[in-house]
Amino acid sequence: MKIKSLPPLLFALALTACGADDGGGGLATDDPNGGYNNGGSDNYADAGAAAPSDAGSGDVFVPEEEEFLVREVATTSAYVFVPNSSEESNTVAKIDGRDFSIEPIPVGQEPTVVRAASVDGVGDVAYVLCEGSSTVAIIRADMEVDRPEQQVNLLTVPEEVNSLALSPDGRHLLAYIDPDKPLRADTSVASLQAATLVRLGDExxxxxxxxxxxxxxxxxxxxxEDGEQAFIVGREGINRIYLNDVDADRFVPPLPLDLSQTVFPPKDLEIEVSADGDFLVARSSEFAGAALYRPPTDAAEATLRLVELSAIPTDIDLFLEEDGSPGVLATLRDSDELAILDVEATLEAAEDAVPEPEILAVSDTQPGLAQLTPDGEQVLLYTSLVTTPMLGVLDLGERALRAYPLRNQIRSVAVSNDSDTAVVVHRKQEGQAPSDADPLTFFQYNHGITLFDIETGYRRPVVLQGEPADLVMTQDGEGNALVFVMQQSPDPDFRGITRIDLESYRTDFFSLARQPTQLGVVAGKVFVSQESEEGRITFIDVATSSQRTVSGYELNAGID
Known part of the structure; x- marks a missing residue:
């Protein structure tokens, strides 16, 4: 394999000093400047996990723990849709984020999962899984009607389904069985293969x-990306569905990948599909390499190419080179390398002449996971397994790497839409910090995040009094980037929202009367749902931080 030498590594030996606290709930910690692990790969045991194995050593493979705190919520640009959580309920609250008006919409029995989108030619639409009546309710929120129920169309789905997936254009929905979620007690577990395709019509x-x-x-x-195809990845293979072609109930055969179940076991298989559905790439914990696959078409048979690598990939991602050609990133944690596969060259090559991937030596990072910035120009490299990790920034055009140490184990990483800032959510270490703990130890034994300026490498650790359970990134009216972090805590003083200005790093905390459960953005406002039998949502103006709470919507009540 080709090993490419990178430009000199910019290696930060100590964290940038931090300022004092700028606001209520988030406390900016001081820089320890000492006793910091230099990012070597010998500290995996710090996190309580076994050291990652060498690909050929026969040791147990340790997967990365990738978590996403930015969650899917049922919002459009104007509305928030909240299912009534009371027993034997049959309504969804449609809350207008512009004027805070509330309209209870009758749907099926026991609404649980909601997805929403703005659909060209139709307007704002919500899809509601009503598990008590085995239906999906389609709500046309902008339809002018005399009564709310006239906005709703109910379609029957199998009683086993417990989750929803919505296409990017909002016109197709898959109701399916998520094995990680509980099934209703009165449903059958004999088959976990049922799903329903819901298609939105113009009327x-x-x-x-x-x-x-x-x-x-x-x-x-x-x-x-165009919403015309769906790929379903499961234990028995991968189904490809041309969504507009389905016109009757049907069996969907799996794609003929012909991958060995000993090398690519279905229970440990990661698949990434290209935006146009032209190809996919797969990895597993049993194979030191990756599989590139082009599905069959009317004009050509399927193509499968296996690319051997120096270690088992712990993550794979798709990206575009500067010339627009597709590539694959594979993180090789055990060999401290990043493999870059040329998709077209690999798929066009003969089986016995697969080109070698480009290999970047990234030994000063810990390349367990990779996350592309939204602009596609850089990739963040890190591991979730160590207590004092390195965060690497690779410029994909220049193939230039920079690396910086962080203070605590990484739980999740989110990048702002402008690709300027990463928010690193840390995993609180078990136990309590001693009373005389140094700043580094104190940070590790408390909830916290690190704000990371991608261009300069500046890091701003922030201690949080509650557990960060969700976050959203948005902008105020002047275009300044903001992050809102939802904090949960048994202590009423520490549950609420932390607002951080990513231009000045000012941090403000807003406490909430009830435990927060969900965070999102609607109509230029941040909203947070809270635990409440009668229903409760607080809206925070992103520019002024003024608050308004809507409560009692499950009982059709009013505004605080």
């Missing part, structure tokens, strides 16, 4: 639902 009379038989024990569902 309610054109809505349709088709029952599908697909792979068992679904791990993930991916849609193409």
């Amino acid at each position: 309610p009379k054109d809505d349709a639902a088709y029952e599908l038989s697909v792979t068992r024990l679904i791990d993930e569902i991916e849609f193409t």
Whole structure:
């Protein structure tokens, strides 16, 4: 394999000093400047996990723990849709984020999962899984009607389904069985292969639902960027569905990948699908390499190419080179390398002449996971397994690497839409810090995040009094980037929202009367749902930080 030498590594030996606390709940800690692990790969045991194995050593492979705190919520640009959580409920609250008006919408029994989108030609639409009546309710929120129920169309789905996946254009929905979620007590567990494709019509009379038989024990569902195809990844293979072509109930055969189940076991398989559905790449914990696959078309047979690597990939990601050609990033944690695969060259090559990937030696980082910035120009490299990790920044155009140490184990990483700032959420270490703990130890034994300026490498650790359970990034009216972190805590004084200005790093905390449960953005405001039998949402103006609470919507009450 080709080993490419990188430009000199910019290696930060100590964290940038931090300022004093700028606001209520988030406390900026002082820089310890000492006793810091230099980022070597010998500290995996710090996190309580076994050291990652060498690909050929026969040791047990330790997977990375990737977590995403930015969660999917049922919002459009104007509305928040909240299911009534009371027993034997049959309503969803449609809350207008512009004027805080509340409208209870009758749907099916026991609404649980909601997805929403703005659909061209139709307006704002919400899809509601009503598990008590085995239906999906389609709510056309902008339809002018005399009564709220006239906005709703109910379609039947199998009683086993417990989750929803929505296509990017909002016109197709897959209701399926998520094996990680509980099934209703009165449903059958004999088959975990049932799913339903729901298609939104231009008019309610054109809505349709088709029952599908697909792979068992679904791990993930991916849609193409145009919303025309869906790929269902599960224990028995991968189903490809041309969404607009389905016009009846049907069995969907798996793609003929012909991957060995000993090398690519279905229970440990990561798949990434290209935006246009032209190809996919797979990795598993049993193979030191990756598989590139081009599905069959009317004009050509399927193509499968296996690319051997120096270690088992712990993560794979798709990206575009500067010339627009597709590539694959594979992190090789055990060999401290990053492999870059040329998709077209690999798929076009003969089976016995697969080109060697480009290999970047990244020994000063810990390349367990990779996350592309939204602009696609850089990739962040890190591991979730060590107590004092390194965060690497690789410029994909220049192939230039910089690396910086962080103070605590990484739980999750989110990048702002402008690709300027990363928010690193840390994992609080078990136990309590001693009363005489140094700043580094204190940070590790408390909840916290690090704000990371990607261009300069400046890091701003922030201690949080509650557990960070969700976060959103947005902008104020002047275009300044902001992050809002939802904190949960048994202590009423520490549950609420931390607002951070990513231009000045000012930190402000807003306490909430009830435990927060969900965070999102609607109509230029941040909203946070809270535990409440009668329903409770607080809206925070991103520019002024003024608050307004809507409560009692499950009982059709009013505004505080």
